[in-house]
Amino acid sequence: xxxxxxxxxxxxxxxxxxxxxxxxxxxxxxxxxxxxxxxxxxxxxxxxxxxxxxxxxxxxxxxxxxxxxxxxxxxxxxxxxxxxxxxxxxxxxxxxxxxxxxxxxxxxxxxxxxxxxxxxxxxxxxxxxxxxxxxxxxxxxxxxxxxxxxxxxxxxxxxxxxxxxxxxxxxxxxxxxxxxxxxxxxxxxxxxxxxxxxxxxxxxxxxxxxxxxxxxxxxxxxxxxxxxxxxxxxxxxxxxxxxxxxxxxxxxxxxxxxxxxxxxxxxxxxxxxxxxxxxxxxxxxxxxxxxxxxxxxxxxxxxxxxxxxxxxxxxxxxxxxxxxxxxxxxxxxxxxxxxxxxxxxxxxxxxxxxxxxxxxxxxxxxxxxxxxxxxxxxxxxxxxxxxxxxxxxxxxxxxxxxxxxxxxxxxxxxxxxxxxxxxxxxxxxxxxxxxxxxxxxx
Amino acid sequence: xxxxxxxxxxxxxxxxxxxxxxxxxxxxxxxxxxxxxxxxxxxxxxxxxxxxxxxxxxxxxxxxxxxxxxxxxxxxxxxxxxxxxxxxxxxxxxxxxxxxxxxxxxxxxxxxxxxxxxxxxxxxxxxxxxxxxxxxxxxxxxxxxxxxxxxxxxxxxxxxxxxxxxxxxxxxxxxxxxxxxxxxxxxxxxxxxxxxxxxxxxxxxxxxxxxxxxxxxxxxxxxxxxxxxxxxxxxxxxxxxxxxxxxxxxxxxxxxxxxxxxxxxxxxxxxxxxxxxxxxxxxxxxxxxxxxxxxxxxxxxxxxxxxxxxxxxxxxxxxxxxxxxxx
Numbered sequence: 001x002x003x004x005x006x007x008x009x010x011x012x013x014x015x016x017x018x019x020x021x022x023x024x025x026x027x028x029x030x031x032x033x034x035x036x037x038x039x040x041x042x043x044x045x046x047x048x049x050x051x052x053x054x055x056x057x058x059x060x061x062x063x064x065x066x067x068x069x070x071x072x073x074x075x076x077x078x079x080x081x082x083x084x085x086x087x088x089x090x091x092x093x094x095x096x097x098x099x100x101x102x103x104x105x106x107x108x109x110x111x112x113x114x115x116x117x118x119x120x121x122x123x124x125x126x127x128x129x130x131x132x133x134x135x136x137x138x139x140x141x142x143x144x145x146x147x148x149x150x151x152x153x154x155x156x157x158x159x160x161x162x163x164x165x166x167x168x169x170x171x172x173x174x175x176x177x178x179x180x181x182x183x184x185x186x187x188x189x190x191x192x193x194x195x196x197x198x199x200x201x202x203x204x205x206x207x208x209x210x211x212x213x214x215x216x217x218x219x220x221x222x223x224x225x226x227x228x229x230x231x232x233x234x235x236x237x238x239x240x241x242x243x244x245x246x247x248x249x250x251x252x253x254x255x256x257x258x259x260x261x262x263x264x265x266x267x268x269x270x271x272x273x274x275x276x277x278x279x280x281x282x283x284x285x286x287x288x289x290x291x292x293x294x295x296x297x298x299x300x301x302x303x304x305x306x307x308x309x310x311x312x313x314x315x316x317x318x319x320x321x322x323x324x325x326x327x328x329x330x331x332x333x334x335x336x337x338x339x340x341x342x343x344x345x346x347x348x349x350x351x352x353x354x355x356x357x358x359x360x361x362x363x364x365x366x367x368x369x370x371x372x373x374x375x376x377x378x379x380x381x382x383x384x385x386x387x388x389x390x391x392x393x394x395x396x397x398x399x400x401x402x403x404x405x406x407x408x409x410x411x412x413x414x415x416x417x418x419x420x421x422x423x424x425x426x427x428x429x430x431x432x433x434x435x436x437x438x439x440x441x442x
Numbered sequence: 443x444x445x446x447x448x449x450x451x452x453x454x455x456x457x458x459x460x461x462x463x464x465x466x467x468x469x470x471x472x473x474x475x476x477x478x479x480x481x482x483x484x485x486x487x488x489x490x491x492x493x494x495x496x497x498x499x500x501x502x503x504x505x506x507x508x509x510x511x512x513x514x515x516x517x518x519x520x521x522x523x524x525x526x527x528x529x530x531x532x533x534x535x536x537x538x539x540x541x542x543x544x545x546x547x548x549x550x551x552x553x554x555x556x557x558x559x560x561x562x563x564x565x566x567x568x569x570x571x572x573x574x575x576x577x578x579x580x581x582x583x584x585x586x587x588x589x590x591x592x593x594x595x596x597x598x599x600x601x602x603x604x605x606x607x608x609x610x611x612x613x614x615x616x617x618x619x620x621x622x623x624x625x626x627x628x629x630x631x632x633x634x635x636x637x638x639x640x641x642x643x644x645x646x647x648x649x650x651x652x653x654x655x656x657x658x659x660x661x662x663x664x665x666x667x668x669x670x671x672x673x674x675x676x677x678x679x680x681x682x683x684x685x686x687x688x689x690x691x692x693x694x695x696x697x698x699x700x701x702x703x704x705x706x707x708x709x710x711x712x713x714x715x716x717x718x719x720x721x722x723x724x725x726x727x728x729x730x731x732x733x734x735x736x737x738x739x740x741x742x743x744x745x746x747x748x749x750x751x752x753x754x755x756x757x758x759x760x761x762x763x764x765x766x767x768x769x
Contacts (some may be wrong), residue, residue, distance in 0.1 A: 118729060119725045120726050122725075
């Protein structure tokens with residue numbers, strides 16, 4: 001017999017969510033065949049069967065999050081007759097037993113109670129848009145009770161301060177940041193984005209479903225993206241700027257080498273690695289942009305690890321090209337190709353998504369010419385490379401030429417970066433991408 | 443209003459109905475000359491004579507069988523079972539005949555019968571004089587079951603039972619006969635069957651109970667109130683049919699529900715109340731539904747310490763309430 005447990009998918013990872021069961025009870029399973037998809041904060045992975053046999057028990061439901069080491073399934077080996085020593089009644093029963101067995105310390109039990117919500121608590125939190133992880137529970141073992149949620153709703157209705165009063169201090173909330181760093185007018189959009197979540201809104205889709213409407217369940221990965229985006233917008237005062245660059249030279253250079261590159265490297269030569277190269281170099285020149293805000297200091301990162309946003313049909317993942325400044329355009333092209341391929345086939349490892357210091361977003365791939373990306377917290381900025389379009393451009397004051405133009409859009413953490421340094425940085429990127437000519441090396 | 447004993451309220455209800463309606467009569471063991479083993483029918487044979495307050499042989503199947511026959515002929519019998527424990531020989535009459543008469547005749551016949559039975563323990567009655575039997579009948583469509591907890595309800599529910607066209611089991615906790623007294627309204631009032639009573643209003647937890655346990659629960663609720671914990675207490679009064687709306691409203695009010703009854707836990711009324719709440723009010727629940735009931739042992743012991751162990755009391759209920767409130 002073999003028990004399958006929630007694997008430890010990284011050094012600091014303590015829990016995982018079962019995204020999807022790839023095998024059902026009764027299915028036969030080959031050795032190392034994936035049986036379930038696991039979602040952690042940053043990466044999706046598959047759990048392989050460590051033994052061949054038949055999947056006889058599934059203890060954890062899809063979308064349920066359990067600590068690392070929790071028993072999640074049971075495989076009966078081929079030819080095995082004996083059953084488990086302790087037959088289990090149901091998934092929920094098992095969860096309780098696991099908690100009792102594997103979390104002997106009082107503190108751990110408290111943690112379990114805290115994150116285990118009653119139906120009433122979940123319903124109220126959804127109705128009133130209350131973030132349960134921010135509440136302090138007064139129930140047994142710190143459990144959040146219905147009264148705790150109602151109190152938070154009541155206090156929330158009285159204003160931001162009231163709502164915050166029920167939350168642990170030092171949470172780095174947006175409200176706190178505003179008090180410390182009044183946003184400039186450039187941050188008006190950030191404020192507007194925050195407003196809807198401050199009011200206790202009802203967000204139940206079923207309440208206003210028309211005959212032709214479809215209610216789509218929220219997948220764990222979608223919920224994670226939503227949480228991350230919301231958190232970033234709440235906590236970081238976003239400012240935004242855009243420059244346009246003339247990349248006619250880069251366009252000609254790529255056209256010249258495209259076929260040979262594909263022949264030689266086995267991958268397409270796209271524009272993106274050129275931009276990555278320029279960003280990595282500019283970050284070296286302006287290290288403050290390669291930083292993050294902490295409560296007591298601005299932490300400037302020594303290594304340049306570029307996160308690149310990769311969109312799949314139903315998710316967004318952000319793998320990292322580590323030490324991007326040490327790679328040539330060709331090296332970067334390979335790194336992008338490798339990460340994108342693995343991202344789209346769910347083969348990324350936790351290391352692939354760890355440690356990014358700056359994000360480059362290839363929105364141009366969708367034909368976009370302008371975007372306002374949300375910062376990949378805790379990074380200080382994110383840059384979008386928009387679509388390269390040919391446009392008539394006035395050159396030298398008295399002539400018009402057809403040029404390949406691109407917009408570079410950057411969102412920045414206005415706590416760390418001001419217009420001056422951000423402007424210098426983006427100008428540096430612009431100059432680097434404009435410097436390519438048809439004869440450049442890369 | 444006047445303060446009356448629970449036992450007197452029951453007697454008054456019978457007497458007043460018998461004065462108003464010549465078809466009402468009482469039958470049972472020792473109900474006549476002796477005035478009942480608990481003196482519930484004391485003085486009634488003197489007023490109404492042996493034809494309307496009939497002493498019967500020790501044969502519960504006969505008592506109930508005769509009563510069913512009389513009811514079918516338009517009489518309004520009150521069949522007294524001396525101790526609820528003794529009802530077993532009459533179970534076939536109750537379940538197979540009384541409960542089904544209306545159904546099997548497509549409403550041509552019905553069975554306006556009241557069966558009174560003292561039940562419950564804590565009175566040193568031991569094995570055959572302490573049982574709670576309500577769950578045995580709870581499963582049977584066609585019956586109604588009431589268990590008043592106050593003198594006022596005792597009178598009002600018995601009146602309602604005597605005017606009901608169908609068989610009603612009227613379970614009176616013998617521990618309350620002379621221990622409970624409260625204001626009983628004057629005049630011709632009834633308490634409708636199927637309606638629960640809010641015995642106490644509160645916001646922190648809900649206790650749903652009936653019979654003697656209502657009083658233990660209210661005592662415990664007082665103690666919790668001293669510590670700032672507010673308890674909502676529902677006295678079911680009728681256990682068949684249950685007052686679904688009242689139960690669900692009380693459950694939704696606090697999200698924490700404790701069900702208390704003296705009867706055994708397994709398959710008891712609490713199981714049904716719990717299932718109802720789970721089915722209808724899941725998303726209002728803030729804690730697992732809790733039950734505090736008598737232990738699943740065959741009978742009430744005679745030994746005083748063992749009897750005390752078996753019986754629920756306000757301390758045991760208080761403990762369960764505090765545990766739930768803290769959840």
